[in-house]
Amino acid sequence: MIYFIGAGPGASDLITVRGSRLLGQADCIIYAGSLVNPALLGLAKPDCTIYNSAEMTLEQVLSVFREMERNGKMTVRLHTGDQSIYGAGREQMDALDQDGIRYESVPGVSSFFGAAAALNAEYTLPGISQTVIITRMEGRTKVPEKEQLAKLAAHGSTMVLFLSASLTEEVQAELLRGAYTEETPAAIVFKATWPEEKILHCTVGTLAKTAKENGIKNTALLLIGDFLKGPAAEYERSKLYDPAFTTAFREGESK
Ligand code: SAH
Secondary structure, eight states, rough: OOOEEEBSSSSSGOHHHHHHHHHHHHHHHEEOOSSSSSGGGSSOTTTEEEEEEEGOHHHHHHHHHHHHHHHOOOOOEESSTTTTTTTTHHHHHHHHHHOOOEEEEEOOOOOOHHHHHTOOOOOOOTTOOEEEEEEEEEESSOOOOOOOOHHHHHTTTEEEESSSTTTTHHHHHHEEEEEEOOOEEEEEESSSSSSTTTEEEEGGGGGGHHHHHHTOOSEEEEEEEEGGGGGGSSSOOOOTTTTTOTTTTTTTOOO
């Protein structure tokens, strides 16, 4: 059996209870060494075999899966954040399907939730934005034509950019071709939830300069949108907690 587990964004206690229990039972752990907190490996059994997938190809990962299965062992494939976001999970699962090997997924806390927590921010402020676009700047990995950044930027919604910290000049130019302005608030969150976490507040117009001045090139998220204005954002109160609003659980007060 293979478990694909989300390790969480960094802090070792941000893995789920289920993920941590399975880590402790694993005969083999293949972890994404570039970003998974190595402290999590401390949960492994003493005789657990551990591989760092940062140094492996897909084929090598698959061959470890197959060998463990042949020996009736349980493997944990430990991905950073949640594996459904830029996790390269599908290609592994498709190969396992072909081999008739069973697997299950255990979700994790994605870094974009870690970053929101670091800022105590709410991405979906009523009256400001009800949409979060999760995307990346095109680099060596292509982005489909219809999802080019300037097109997505036309919505002016809350936006979270993964894998783009080394491309902030391009990001800035593309965002400005959409609905954002030089003054639209932005934040760079480096290593959210790690001890070395860094939060840099800026605007779309100063995004590239801020990244450069602070030497940010990787392991950072770029957050864009008016939700970052904090108390100055002229958002609306939630209906759910409005005294006048009737819900399935509460009768609204008449005025
Ligand atoms: N599956 C992961 C994302 C993997 S892609 C998740 O759900 O978070 C790797 C990218 O994620 C990095 O380039 C960076 O943009 C982002 N990232 C991962 N961990 C991060 C963290 N702790 N703080 C900020 N960005 C992070």
